[in-house]
Amino acid sequence: MARYNKIYGGPVEEVKPQVHEAICTTAVLPGTALVRTAGAFVQANASSKGRIFVAEDNYLAMKGVDDAWPANDRIIGVELLDEQLFRVRVPTGTSITQDAALSVNAAGKFIPATTGTFVVAFANETYNNTSGADQLVSVRAAKGYHFA
Incomplete structure (x- = not known):
């Protein structure tokens, strides 16, 4: 069971987040990082x-955040904008601390x-994922991309 039930976290006074649609050749879970290549989405690594996008929950088919x-x-795909909050996938066994810089692993999951x-x-937020499954963690996009 997911900790959150939506990928977009707000703020509520903002207009809906910037969303993009494209074909993705692999099955992906909401909260997974994506990039666009030749007009199609692929998992980021x-x-x-x-530009990094996050797979949105399939609200058009009334699916939840744990439905691929x-x-x-x-x-x-929701475009990561720095003034908005998003919930992203963190692999099991990963400990996240508030304000920690995050990058993406080979499976499109967010890691320190x-x-x-x-x-x-x-x-x-701070979250130690000992749940045995990937979990959603609240994040803000980095302003511009830089190296750790």
Whole structure:
């Protein structure tokens, strides 16, 4: 069971987040980092650069945050904007501290940034994921991308 039930966390006075639609050839869970390549979404990885998106929950089909988008489906990616809050996937066994710099692993999940990795977000909360499953953690996008 997810800790949150939505990927977009606000603020509520903002207009809806910037969303983009594209085909994704692999199944992805909401909260996974994405990049766009040749007009299609692919899972981001540690060497991904440029605009980072987060897979949105499939609200069009009334699916939850733990329901994966099917492979080869047109999915919704939310553009990470620094003034908004998002919930992103953190792998099991990962400890996140508030304000920690986060990068992306090979599976598009958010992890603490290490030296030489791109910082794409900052944790908005402290959470030690010992749940045995990926969990959603609240983050804000980093202003511009930089190395840890």
